[in-house]
Amino acid sequence: MSAVFPLSRRLVAEALGTLLLVATVVGSGIMADKLTDDTALALLGNTLATGAMLVVLITILGPISGAHFNPVVSMVFALRRELSGSSLPAYIAAQIVGGIAGTVLAHGMFALPLLQASETVRTGGAQWLAEVTATFGLVFVILSGIRFRADAVAWLVGLYITAAYWFTASTSFANPAVAIARSLTNTFSGIRPIDLPGFVVAEISGALLALMLAGWLLIDARNPETLTKTETAP
Template sequence: MSDVTLGRRAAAEAVGTGFLVAAVIGSGIAASRLSPDDTGLQLLENSLVTGAVLVALVLALRPVSAAFNPVITLVDRAFGHVDTATAATLVAAQVAGGVVGAVVANLMFDLPAVTLSATDRSAPHLWLAEVVATLGLVLVVVGCLRGGHASSVAFAVGGYITAAYWFTSSTSFANPAVTVARMLSDTFAGIAPSSVPAFFLAQVVGGALGVALVRYLFPAATRRPDVHLTQELR
């Protein structure tokens, strides 16, 4: 994929993250309206839509770039597969795309473009959940690629996130760009701005632990220069 420019990669990351956030927030709003008296059903609807859209987006955009997550991009940087400038550009695109996705989701459901969330998510058990969710995501992504199952990574990621909505108390944000975006919608999927910094820290810690675990489990594969997390194998 040597013809894939940084501009195209950044565009793919922005578009993919935007659609991901629109699906997370939009399905949360729809679930709240369709099942107003059943929080468990709301979460089921929200998780299934998120997992499904992840599969679709990764399959569609991975030939260009399909991390949709600053943590995954930074893991790619930690393995030396992208340089610092490239990683910074992709992360900026992910955050920008996520913000646009949140605004679009709000507007699609006839809400103000931006409403800061009032949902407090500040508690040690939630921070631990974000560490676990992010570590697991890194392990799933890298494990699929290192094991030669690149064609399955979309399904693995979609399945993992769907499950992590339920087995983590934080409902598995596991993504700084999505966390920022969810701050901009005072709906089912929202997070209060005051809760965001601790979620960021937990996600970074989870990503770092994921890198350490992957280096231990796949010591030879992590040094391969031809294996990228965000693009098809070359």
Template structure:
């Protein structure tokens, strides 16, 4: 087991690079798309899919590659991360998200310190964030471990397009994107409802995962003696 310091550094670096990918690709896409929002979103989504897959592969063996307070909270609930480590993980993720936003701004010669002005506030978007986070956590919890990086990246790529919110699915991502007045940004006034929806989606995913778990051997008897082939 890696030390907590090493794992926290992995979470900080991974989350920071993830936000740099999300925000930086959004800035580049908006500059090159000529006002075509669909093309900009497609470019943003493709960059995020590739970046997320690589980052999970790189940092997964060190920290589990959570990059997301909702994921870390669920791992505590399932006994896969200690409660004592949760604050360190979340702190590293939030700091990493802020650093990732500033890094993206620096690469594109933008002011480092910004606040987003893009309002994302409607019942549909709140529902979308709950759905996006529910699906993400269910993929993380149910996918075969060897396929988790690809499954998570593929799900996020799809959720960019099938959710009205473009699938933040991550309170740290909300925090980082709140600090960027760019294509990927979210106004601070919109952030609390997004985070609440993400927490609710994560909690529902834990409930669904537990319900879907097979019964322990010998803990239940079949309700019928019939066999189906």
């Protein structure tokens, strides 16, 4: 993340990015549901739009704010001391406000009530495990991408979410701000507000697991030939 941009501009970038991400998730879900009765085809349309938008948003806004668009991603960067602790609450607030605005925008474009309470049930151990898995993968992809191919992170994240829509039972929310925003739409992509706490806890857990594994696995490599006998002893 660039240190050139002041916090106010970074927050606008985070809010705008999360707004456009949620508008894409909710809006493409509504459009897909209108165009087909085939749930798999509707999910495919929802998936492709979301993955594509992530590539765009991370590419254009990443240099400004880091393109987190996700409270658990910001939490991880704060724990890595790559985002100041004082900036973390502001990042999270911007992401949540932006996400809710994205739902409102999507509803407005399709002439729906601007805010709704979702009735889509998404709860239970399998759904929570899916969210742990989805968020673990997302955070691990980000950290690994930054470590080895920083220029490819936008594509890595977009492709990962595209895949995770299909291999996780929850369709890979992997983002508390997005989950909150999706609780306010009673459309294809919704989640009941009462189901939010389980998803948020699972997402935080997955992010922390990824941070711990990445902290060990991605440590700087050293040439074994330069290690001392003490370092190489079992």
